[in-house]
Amino acid sequence: MSISACNLSIVPLRAEASHRSEMVSQVLFGENFELLEEGVDFARIRLSETKYEGWIQNHQYATVVLSGVKRNNIVDISGAKAISGSKIVHLLHGTVVSGSTITIGEEHYSIEGTLRDTTIADFKTELPKLIQFYKNSPYMWGGRSVFGIDCSGLSQVFYKHFGISLMRDAYQQAEGGKTVDFLTEIQPGDLAFFDNEAGRIVHVGVMIDSETIIHASGRVRIDKMDSQGIFNTEQNRYTHNLRIVKRYF
Known part of the structure; x- marks a missing residue:
């Protein structure tokens, strides 16, 4: 089974393999999903966490290797950045990250900004x-x-x-x-x-x-x-x- 992840801030998840199709949800940077079907311009995916399915445009994701480490940090409301060389991806609140670095495809990102260790205590x-x-x-x-x-x-x-x-x-x-x-x-x-x-x-x-x-x-x-x-x-x-x-x- 091929596991991939979004490598942009946030991208559309569509009902069909078309830019004209309804956006049923969005995929955040680093969110993992299974590739169910690969087409010329779009791929049908199933998100790992919610099992939600839809179509994502090609070139808006890359293959990842899962470490098995529990990911319990998110980007706080003040935001963060994922930086790989000259490439900067602005991360939105709620984006899940495992720590100060993340690798998606060939890109090795360092995370800069405010992260939150999720808890109900506060x-x-x-x-x-x-x-x-x-x-x-x-x-x-x-x-x-x-x-x-x-x-x-x-x-x-x-x-x-x-x-x-x-x-x-x-x-x-x-x-x-x-x-x-x-x-x-x-x-x-x-x-x-x-x-x-x-x-x-x-x-x-x-x-x-x-x-x-x-x-x-x-x-x-x-x-x-x-x-x-x-x-x-x-x-x-x-x-x-x-x-x-x-x-x-």
């Missing part, structure tokens, strides 16, 4: 920093960075900051965790999930407290939530119907 002090950092980031379907992010990408990177791995899509994330039975029992960091008229979970947000949620809808925003769902004061209406609240730590 949750109370770090959550407000994450909220401030991502607030007002533009919504982008399939996005995973402060420059464009979707609802499940937001919850995923929030949890990654504390060393907890979530699946990519909202409905997948809702399959894990422990159900919070009453809204009064909601704690900061719980995930609230919302469904559409067909009953399919299509949205997720991170609870700031028992009545306030941060989520990506148009932009990353903070709204009030009750037993009915999210109330958008700008639109003066409920925009998302609450389905369930889950806790993961």
